[in-house]
Amino acid sequence: MLRRIFARFSPKLSKAYPMIDHTFDCVVVGAGGSGLRAAMGVAASGYDVACISKLYPSRSHTIAAQGGINAALANCEEDDWRWHVYDTVKGSDWLGDQDAIQYMCQEAPCVVSELESMGLPFLRTKDGFIYQRAFGGQSIHFGGKQARRTCAASDRTGHAMLHTLYG
Structure with a gap:
């Protein structure tokens, strides 16, 4: 045609x-x-x-994207995917799809691990674990102190992710 x-x-x-x-x-x-x-x-x-x-x-x-990827890995302090869910739902003013948010937060550690195995150069602790920093409104214990949940590749996480995925 x-x-x-x-x-x-x-x-x-x-x-x-x-x-x-x-x-x-x-x-x-x-x-x-x-x-x-x-x-x-x-x-x-x-x-x-x-x-x-x-x-x-x-x-x-x-x-x-510069900030990083949130995942409850607990590499730097205690963390739990349920706290991640709470913070994400709260951050959406309770309007986010809670089933989708739960799935995303449960799968986030696996996704970070997958990206790491593909070569994404995350920052590391002196012990070799992925470094996690405080960023945004993330907390532990359902609204307690600031969580260190963000995995980053310096200030170029999005750039590193694209080059990892695209090759």
Whole structure:
């Protein structure tokens, strides 16, 4: 259909840029951190996947993320995913999807571990663990003292994440 429309209006254009049909099981739109990770997950499940973006992946907005990734790893002090859930729900003014928030907070330590194994250069403690710092409104014991929950790659966590996921 499109070939006929282009051929009718611009025969030179249709010959210079021939249309090529592609077939995929899944098309992921967007090549930021979420899009790249989604495409990796689909591909790991054995499906043919295309990840399309209007920008080169390192130009996506993920590059602007500086603060880090929150995960209840308890590398620097006691922590629990339930406290992480509480802080995230509270931070959303109780409007966030609480089932999704619970899932995200439970899976966050595994995601950080996965990113680390893929080569994301997180800061380290002197003992070699991922360094966690206080950032934002995170607390321990459901609103107690400030939690050290944020895993970061200096002040360029988004940049490091994109280069880890994109290669």
